[in-house]
Amino acid sequence: MVGKRVRTRFAPSPTGYLHVGGLRTALYNYLFARKMGGDFIIRIEDTDQSRKVEGAQQNLLKTLEWAGLVPDESPSKGGDFGPYLQSERLEIYAGYCRQLLEDGNAYYCFATSEELDENRQLQMKQGLQPKYNRKWLPESMGGTMPESETKKMLESGAPYVIRMKVPDYVSVWFEDIIRGPIEFDSATIDDQVLMKSDGFPTYHFASVIDDHLMEFTHIIRGEEWLPSMPKHLLLYEFFGWEPPKFAHLPLLLNPDRSKLSKRQGDVAVEDYINKGYSREAIVNFIALLGWNEGEGCEQEVYSLDELVERFSLERVGKAGSIFTIDKLNWLEKQYIKERPVAKIIETIRPILEEELSSKACLLDRQTITSDAYLTEVVELMRERVGFEHEFVTFSSYFFFEPESWEEEAVKKRWKADTNQLLAEFLPVLETLPDFTADGIEAALKAFVEPKGLKAAELIHPLRILASGVSFGPSLYHMLEVLGREAVLRRIRKGMECISVPA
Structure with missing residues (x-):
């Protein structure tokens, strides 16, 4: 294997969504191949036809493409992102199975499912590992079945599988890149099925053959x-092939250290995409589930190019990795803070357009969908949103009139003279020469100081009337972005609708 071009693969089964663990496997294969100047290949292992889910293959490929993990070879028809399909390689597997039969390393088995289950139950009752x-x-391979009986069953057309004969009393050893040397006793290894009764190979058989023929190095x-x-490893030995190098990644765990599963939360990459997480945050987060750059390195935010440059299998740990949603949320915020405004606007404008098509809006539509206005909203809300879509959904008051006012906040902030104060302050806002954050702040402070009041007496009611809620960015900057006309309209409407406490 010395001197060979590095080749890695991601080989999912089309049985459903892409699990976050699957994305990590694909990502690590991609990063390692790119780091070593090699090839990253996708192969769909669709030999188990009973578990195949309609549309799963397309969804897997779509998600991988979304993540930026594009393969180097696309042998299948119908597009640039087509994978290898094991279901198109059945003749290849059949040929190698015949070779094992001829060499005495495999045999026909006609056991029924009822017989297998009965045998399994008996062994379990005896405290034995089911095999x-x-x-x-x-008899020619050390068993008790006459060859004539096997021939008779074949001629009768009885259904069968083909099993590998595991050698007795041998040790199987290999060096794992992550875990070091690992050894197995053949006494614990079952005579696995190589070819099923439907003529399709099992995962184990097809995978080994393809990994060799496709020249994967890792x-x-x-x-x-x-x-x-x-x-x-036994199959590699039977065929006289040099095995590739192996690296087995740690499990992904819930915070309680149980295996990550749908019972405790979302595990499909598609679920996180639909919630609004960006590609950069998800890929960055997944990369850190098992890998770190090393002691003394405090960097946690990585671009895909940086991950390629710094990734190494030697820095992948053995222990299970905790899937912490708080860390993913933190990373998403970091990317939002640093993402170019134009990129954010590109994402949120279609969301806004969709909202505008179903909601009434008194603001000028051309203005609030403009780059200039959206830039002001983005810069004001960067530190406060968790997802890009929240520039619209969480900050809807920049685009739509408040339909209600936060009830608890009104109870807390409204006094008997609040509406009177607001009525007196309205002319100040109407005639303010400089309707900017600084101008509004100076005018408000100049208005309350002679009355012996604190600025909060007006700040909180103004925020509630202008936005409908008691939280958000700097009031003065928010009012500047909304503009004088919208602010005055909202104050007047709110004063008419909010009852003054008795």
Whole structure:
């Protein structure tokens, strides 16, 4: 393998959505290949036709493309992002299966599902690890079944599978890049099925053949595949092939250290996309679930190019990684703070247009959809939103008239003379020469000081009337962005609708 061009692969099954763990596997394969100047390939392992979900393959590819993980080879028809499909390679697997049969490393098995289940239950009652009892192992391979019986069953057309014969009393060893040396005893290894009764290969068989034929140098996958390693290594040995290097990634865990599952929250990448998380934040977050740059490095925000430059499998840990949604939320905020205004506007304008098509708006539509106005809103709200869509949904008062006023805030902030104060302050706002944040602040302070009042006596009511809520950015800057006409209209309307406490 020395001197070979590095080649990695992500090989999902089309059985549903892309799990965040799957995205991490794809990302680490991508980063390692790019770091080493190699190739990143996608292969769809669709040999289990019973679990295949309509549309799953397209969704997997769409999500990977969204994340920026575009493969280097696209052999399938119908687009530039087509993967290898195992279902199109059945003749290849059949040929290698015949080779194993001829070499005495595989055999026909006609056991029924009822027989297999009965055998499994019996072994479990005896406290044994369930394994196939080798009833159909031929006499020529050390078993008890006469070859004539196997021939008879084949001629009758009885359904069968083909099993690999695991050698007795051997040790299977390999060096994992992340975990170091790992050894297995063949006594714990079952005679796995290689070819199913429907003529399709099992994952284990097809995967090993394809990994060799496609010349992958490194197999980077989740630690749940560790128990399958001895089966795979034995197949490499049977065929006389040099195995690739292996790296098994740590599990993803919930905060309570249980295995990450849908029972405790979202696990599909698509769910996080739909909630508004950006590609940059998700990819950055996923990269840090198991990998770190090393001691002394405090950087946590990485671009994809930076991840490629600094990633290494040696810095991936063995211990399970905690999936902390707070960290993802923090990263999303960091990206929003640094993202160019033009990029944010590109995202939020379609959201705003959709909202405007269904809601009444007294503001000038051309003005509030303009780059100039949206830039003011973005710069004012950057520190306060968690998602880009919140520039519209969380800050709707910049685009729509308040339909109600926060009830608890009104009870807390309104006094008997609040409306009177507002009525007296209205002419000040109407005639203010400089309707800017500084001008409004100076005018408000000049208005309340002679009356012996605190600025808060007007600040809170003005915020509630102008926005409908008691929280938000600097009041003075908010009023400047809304503009004099909208502010005066909202104050007057609110004063008519809000009852003064008795």
